[in-house]
Amino acid sequence: MYQHIKVPTDGQKITVNADFSLSVPDQPVIPYIEGDGTGVDITPVMLKVVDAAVAKAYGGQRKIAWMEVFAGEKSTQVYGPDVWLPTETLDCVREYVVSIKGPLTTPVGGGIRSLNVALRQELDLYVCLRPVRYFNGVPSPLREPHKTDMVIFRENSEDIYAGIEWAAESAEAKKVIEFLTREMGVRKIRFPETSAIGIKPVSREGTERLVRKALQYAIDNDKPSVTIVHKGNIMKYTEGGFRDWGYALAQREFGAELVDGGPWCKFKNSRTGKDIVVKDSIADAFLQQILLRPAEYSVIATLNLNGDYVSDALAAQVGGIGIAPGANMSDSVAMFEATHGTAPKYAGKDYVNPGSLILSAEMMLRHMGWTEAADLIISSMEKAIASKRVTYDFARLMEGATQVSCSGFGDVMIENM
Numbered sequence: 001m002y003q004h005i006k007v008p009t010d011g012q013k014i015t016v017n018a019d020f021s022l023s024v025p026d027q028p029v030i031p032y033i034e035g036d037g038t039g040v041d042i043t044p045v046m047l048k049v050v051d052a053a054v055a056k057a058y059g060g061q062r063k064i065a066w067m068e069v070f071a072g073e074k075s076t077q078v079y080g081p082d083v084w085l086p087t088e089t090l091d092c093v094r095e096y097v098v099s100i101k102g103p104l105t106t107p108v109g110g111g112i113r114s115l116n117v118a119l120r121q122e123l124d125l126y127v128c129l130r131p132v133r134y135f136n137g138v139p140s141p142l143r144e145p146h147k148t149d150m151v152i153f154r155e156n157s158e159d160i161y162a163g164i165e166w167a168a169e170s171a172e173a174k175k176v177i178e179f180l181t182r183e184m185g186v187r188k189i190r191f192p193e194t195s196a197i198g199i200k201p202v203s204r205e206g207t208e209r210l211v212r213k214a215l216q217y218a219i220d221n222d223k224p225s226v227t228i229v230h231k232g233n234i235m236k237y238t239e240g241g242f243r244d245w246g247y248a249l250a251q252r253e254f255g256a257e258l259v260d261g262g263p264w265c266k267f268k269n270s271r272t273g274k275d276i277v278v279k280d281s282i283a284d285a286f287l288q289q290i291l292l293r294p295a296e297y298s299v300i301a302t303l304n305l306n307g308d309y310v311s312d313a314l315a316a317q318v319g320g321i322g323i324a325p326g327a328n329m330s331d332s333v334a335m336f337e338a339t340h341g342t343a344p345k346y347a348g349k350d351y352v353n354p355g356s357l358i359l360s361a362e363m364m365l366r367h368m369g370w371t372e373a374a375d376l377i378i379s380s381m382e383k384a385i386a387s388k389r390v391t392y393d394f395a396r397l398m399e400g401a402t403q404v405s406c407s408g409f410g411d412v413m414i415e416n417m
């Protein structure tokens with residue numbers, strides 16, 4: 001049926017029920033994209049660690065039937081020089097519901113647009129979910145890194161990140177600038193002859209579906225607050241809209257009531273009876289607050305670009321993007337991926353930390369309801385770090401550490417299962 005994707009014969013599809021829960025067979029077929037750059041290093045290690053955790057947790061009764069699908073440089077080798085994201089890859093990850101990917105390269109300036117963003121847009125994976133927690137013993141620049149315990153809900157389908165822009169001095173940029181100046185009366189483009197132009201779409205619907213997920217997550221996971229992070233003082237209708245629509249949704253759908261006249265509001269968690277506070281923070285101030293007062297923040301709902309910046313900043317607080325996992329999700333389809341990129345200088349050297357992708361797989365197992373295997377991954381990661389046999393990123397900051405390779409770290413985790 002597919003041109004280059006080989007469907008394993010020993011597995012079955014995960015399916016989505018009417019209430020969006022999953023039916024997961026014992027041998028689910030799970031598509032994976034190896035990824036560019038260090039993808040060749042971390043992805044095989046992730047597969048091996050996950051297989052070991054599943055085998056150990058279920059004694060052979062459950063097993064993932066991995067199915068390689070292609071995007072990025074490997075796709076151009078398999079499908080031809082200009083095919084970066086084959087249609088059958090999109091069809092396949094949609095059809096098989098749960099997938100995982102390594103990082104994909106995006107050139108700066110010219111060249112192809114981000115394949116990572118394209119996957120999210122094409123599949124409408126509107127939530128980028130990035131939990132940030134501290135593992136004991138990980139070297140961190142903070143004195144009290146355990147106080148950083150946040151879950152980022154980054155809007156994944158809109159904003160300036162969508163890549164609607166035109167190069168300076170192009171016919172398209174000139175046309176847009178002409179429209180803005182002639183028809184819209186815009187006088188604020190300082191250098192109209194040489195300006196590149198970007199568009200920042202932010203909608204009420206896009207905001208509401210993201211904030212709804214963040215609020216529901218706070219309820220389901222007994223979290224004390226949801227903070228809407230925005231730059232609405234400057235970008236009044238886009239980022240300011242995000243804030244206002246977020247607050248309005250909390251009041252309308254979750255029964256939140258204003259605190260001291262607002263705009264903060266709060267509602268009772270129907271599961272625990274505890275208050276969940278909905279507050280907001282302006283993005284620049286937020287970036288200093290998370291360093292100085294991290295304990296005051298829990299679930300974060302933010303726009304696409306802010307979420308990108310906040311993800312790497314928060315990852316650094318708990319030891320870096322070597323252990324920063326993530327997921328891109330719609331109501332039905334989920335694609336798991338690390339927060340970091342392809343780290344090209346380390347590609348193919350069996351050197352980098354596979355932890356982010358392994359922890360992304362841990363999120364995937366939990367999403368599938370395979371909690372025993374997910375728990376094994378967490379406990380073996382904790383033990384591996386405690387034993388100080390770690391990759392370069394931790395070893396260079398840890399006293400008494402033994403540096404291991406990327407695959408070596410996977411092996412240490414497996415030994416500790």
Ligand SMILES: NC(=O)C1=CN([C@@H]2O[C@H](COP(=O)(O)OP(=O)(O)OC[C@H]3O[C@@H](n4cnc5c(N)ncnc54)[C@H](OP(=O)(O)O)[C@@H]3O)[C@@H](O)[C@H]2O)C=CC1
Pocket residue numbers: 038042102103104105106107116320321322337338339340341342343344352353354355356393
């Ligand atoms: N979702 C995705 O697929 C993403 C793709 N990208 C793409 O990746 C490419 C490179 O981007 P770049 O900005 O350099 O960001 P990267 O995240 O690839 O790398 C930045 C730095 O982070 C550290 N790092 C990255 N991965 C690891 C790891 N596995 N273990 C330990 N440390 C790690 C390294 O730090 P040090 O130098 O200190 O060792 C590295 O130099 C670009 O094309 C970009 O577009 C970027 C982000 C996400």
Ligand SMILES: O=C(O)CCC(=O)C(=O)O
Pocket residue numbers: 104105106114115116117308311339341
């Ligand atoms: O798509 C890319 O190349 C970068 C993506 C990124 O930085 C992210 O999603 O965090």
Ligand SMILES: [Mg+2]
Pocket residue numbers: 308309311312339
């Ligand atoms: Mg990023």
